[in-house]
Amino acid sequence: MGVSVTRNDAWSGRDVLSILDFSRSDLEQLFETADRFSKKEADFPRSLADKIVATAFFEPSTRTRLSFSTAALKLGARVIDLSPDISSVLKGESLADTIRMLDSYSDMIVMRHPSEGAALLASEVGHVPIINGGDGSQHHPTQAMLDLYTIKKLKGGVDGLRYAVVGDTRYSRTATSFLYGLSKYKPGRVYLVSPEGLKMRDEVRASIEALGLQTEELNELPPILDKVDVIYMNRIQKERFPDPNEYEKVKGSYRITASMLADAKDAIVMHPLPRVNELAYDVDSTPNAAYMKQAGFGVPVRMALLHLIVGGEAW
Numbered sequence: 001m002g003v004s005v006t007r008n009d010a011w012s013g014r015d016v017l018s019i020l021d022f023s024r025s026d027l028e029q030l031f032e033t034a035d036r037f038s039k040k041e042a043d044f045p046r047s048l049a050d051k052i053v054a055t056a057f058f059e060p061s062t063r064t065r066l067s068f069s070t071a072a073l074k075l076g077a078r079v080i081d082l083s084p085d086i087s088s089v090l091k092g093e094s095l096a097d098t099i100r101m102l103d104s105y106s107d108m109i110v111m112r113h114p115s116e117g118a119a120l121l122a123s124e125v126g127h128v129p130i131i132n133g134g135d136g137s138q139h140h141p142t143q144a145m146l147d148l149y150t151i152k153k154l155k156g157g158v159d160g161l162r163y164a165v166v167g168d169t170r171y172s173r174t175a176t177s178f179l180y181g182l183s184k185y186k187p188g189r190v191y192l193v194s195p196e197g198l199k200m201r202d203e204v205r206a207s208i209e210a211l212g213l214q215t216e217e218l219n220e221l222p223p224i225l226d227k228v229d230v231i232y233m234n235r236i237q238k239e240r241f242p243d244p245n246e247y248e249k250v251k252g253s254y255r256i257t258a259s260m261l262a263d264a265k266d267a268i269v270m271h272p273l274p275r276v277n278e279l280a281y282d283v284d285s286t287p288n289a290a291y292m293k294q295a296g297f298g299v300p301v302r303m304a305l306l307h308l309i310v311g312g313e314a315w
C-alpha cells in the first residue's frame with residue numbers, strides 16, 4: 001500500500017488510565033494511525049471484528065461514549081452498554097463486582113466514573129484492557145490525546161506554540177490531562193487563566209511542575225489574547241464542588257465571545273464540550289472556533305486507540 005508498517009509493542013493489550021503512562025513516541029504512533037482512520041472507510045481494517053467492547057459510564061457523557069461506540073462499530077466490534085441507571089448498580093452492586101462481570105462478557109471496557117482512581121481499581125480487578133473515559137478531576141487521557149491531535153492537525157504541531165488554558169483549572173480533568181499531555185512536548189508558553197476560586201489545586205500544580213512544565217497564572221484572558229496560539233476553554237465543573245456555595249461564588253466568572261476574539265489573530269479556540277455559559281454561541285461563526293472539529297477528531301483518534309490496543313499494526 002506504499003505505507004510503512006511498524007510493529008505495535010507500545011499499545012497492544014494496555015490499559016489507558018492516564019496520558020502520563022504514554023511517551024511522546026507512543027502518542028505520535030497513535031496520531032499517525034489516526035490519520036489513516038481519517039481517510040476512506042473502505043480502507044479500514046476490521047481489526048475488532050471478533051471483539052465485544054463494553055461501555056460503562058457512571059457519569060453523563062455524549063461525545064466520549066458515542067465516539068468510542070462509533071469507533072468500535074466502524075472497526076467491526078459489537079458494543080454492549082452498561083447503563084448504570086437501569087443496572088444492578090441501582091441495587092447497590094459495587095464497582096468491582098460490576099467490572100468483574102463486564103470483564104467476563106467483553107474484550108475491552110471503556111468507563112467513566114466520578115471518583116478518581118476508579119479506572120485504576122477496574123484495571124486491578126479486571127483482565128481485559130480498561131480505557132479511562134474520565135475519572136474524578138484529573139484524568140481523561142483519551143480527551144487529551146484527541147486535543148493534542150487537533151492541535152497537530154490545525155496548527156501543524158504542538159511544540160513552540162503558546163497556550164492559554166482558561167476556566168476551571170481546579171476541577172477540570174480535561175484541563176489537567178491536557179497539561180499532562182503538553183508536558184510530553186515543548187510548548188512555547190503555557191498560561192493558566194482562571195478567576196480566584198478556580199485556580200489549580202496545589203497537588204496538581206506540584207505534579208505539573210515535577211513534569212517540568214512551566215506555567216504562568218493569570219486572572220483574565222484579554223491581556224494575552226494576542227499572545228497565544230491555542231485557547232483551551234473548559235466548563236466550570238459544577239458537580240465536583242464539595243460546597244455548592246463555592247460554586248455560586250464562581251459561576252459565570254469567565255466567558256469568551258466573538259467580539260473578544262478580534263484581538264486573537266489566528267488563535268484556535270478549543271473546548272472539550274459540553275459548553276454552558278463560558279463559550280458564547282457567536283464564537284461558532286468565527287474562524288477561531290475549533291471545538292466542533294476537535295469533537296469530530298474523537299472518532300479517528302479512538303479508532304486508532306482501539307486498533308492499537310487489540311494489537312493492530314501501527315501506520
Ligand code: NCD
Nearest residue numbers: 063064134174235272273274
Ligand atoms: C468533559 C468531561 O467529562 O470531563 N467532557 C468530555 O469528555 N468531552 C468535560 C466536561 O464535562 O466539562
